[in-house]
Amino acid sequence: MSESTQEASPEASPAADTFRRLKSLPPGAERDRLRQEVIAAWLPMAERISLRYRKCGESMADLRQVAALALVHAVDRFDPGLGFAFESFAVPTINGELKRHIRDHVWSLHIPRRDQELRATVRAARARLEQRGRRALVTLRELAAETGLSEAEVRRGLDADGVHHTLSLDQSVAPGEELPLADTLGQRDGALDLVVDRQALKPLLDALPEREKYVLYWRFFGDLTQQQIGLRLGVSQMQISRILSRTCADLRRQLLAPA
Numbered sequence: 001m002s003e004s005t006q007e008a009s010p011e012a013s014p015a016a017d018t019f020r021r022l023k024s025l026p027p028g029a030e031r032d033r034l035r036q037e038v039i040a041a042w043l044p045m046a047e048r049i050s051l052r053y054r055k056c057g058e059s060m061a062d063l064r065q066v067a068a069l070a071l072v073h074a075v076d077r078f079d080p081g082l083g084f085a086f087e088s089f090a091v092p093t094i095n096g097e098l099k100r101h102i103r104d105h106v107w108s109l110h111i112p113r114r115d116q117e118l119r120a121t122v123r124a125a126r127a128r129l130e131q132r133g134r135r136a137l138v139t140l141r142e143l144a145a146e147t148g149l150s151e152a153e154v155r156r157g158l159d160a161d162g163v164h165h166t167l168s169l170d171q172s173v174a175p176g177e178e179l180p181l182a183d184t185l186g187q188r189d190g191a192l193d194l195v196v197d198r199q200a201l202k203p204l205l206d207a208l209p210e211r212e213k214y215v216l217y218w219r220f221f222g223d224l225t226q227q228q229i230g231l232r233l234g235v236s237q238m239q240i241s242r243i244l245s246r247t248c249a250d251l252r253r254q255l256l257a258p259a
Contacts, residue, residue, distance in 0.1 A: 070097035204255070
């Protein structure tokens with residue numbers, strides 16, 4: 001049985017001639033009255049469709065409103081002369097509007113549509129596995145087997161879960177606590193403590209003889225060994241070791257000297 005057939009409501013279904021009459025009427029009170037009757041007759045179907053998306057993170061009131069507006073558009077655009085039932089046109093129209101609303105408004109963190117599709121597929125597969133009695137943690141391999149996706153795609157779907165709404169940085173980390181989430185994020189950047197030292201060291205480095213500059217540069221920035229530096233300068237590795245020790249000690253002494 002097709003989706004549209006399942007959604008049809010025979011008791012409330014307007015006959016095809018009702019839609020033909022609606023299309024034939026000129027703008028006015030009679031046409032407005034008949035249009036309202038048709039919309040009211042099919043409104044329960046639109047509300048049932050909106051229930052499918054109740055776990056998407058949006059309020060049911062908003063979902064019902066979107067579905068109702070989509071129904072209105074379907075009634076206004078439906079052409080009974082095409083020869084198919086109204087529900088076969090209205091159901092995909094309502095579903096499409098609900099999906100677009102969720103994609104454009106519900107996701108606080110917008111992710112690619114493919115990731116949204118993977119999320120929906122993985123969530124459905126996990127629910128099916130749990131219904132079969134799998135209350136323990138479902139593995140990536142089991143989800144991949146259930147969905148026919150690769151484990152990498154399953155992981156993308158899992159990563160996309162839970163991003164409909166972001167948390168406020170002012171929200172407390174736990175009920176009853178005053179510590180805001182913002183105070184728990186990030187970490188101390190040790191490099192900030194080195195800013196002053198680097199600025200103070202710069203003129204001292206500029207004042208070094210050329211040979212000492214090269215030795216420091218090749219050792220700490222060029223990642224050369226003492227032996228490699230010695231070969232470049234034509235001296236022994238022991239001499240390079242002495243130059244490094246003496247130069248670093250002098251720089252340290254000047255940095256720590258009272259102003």
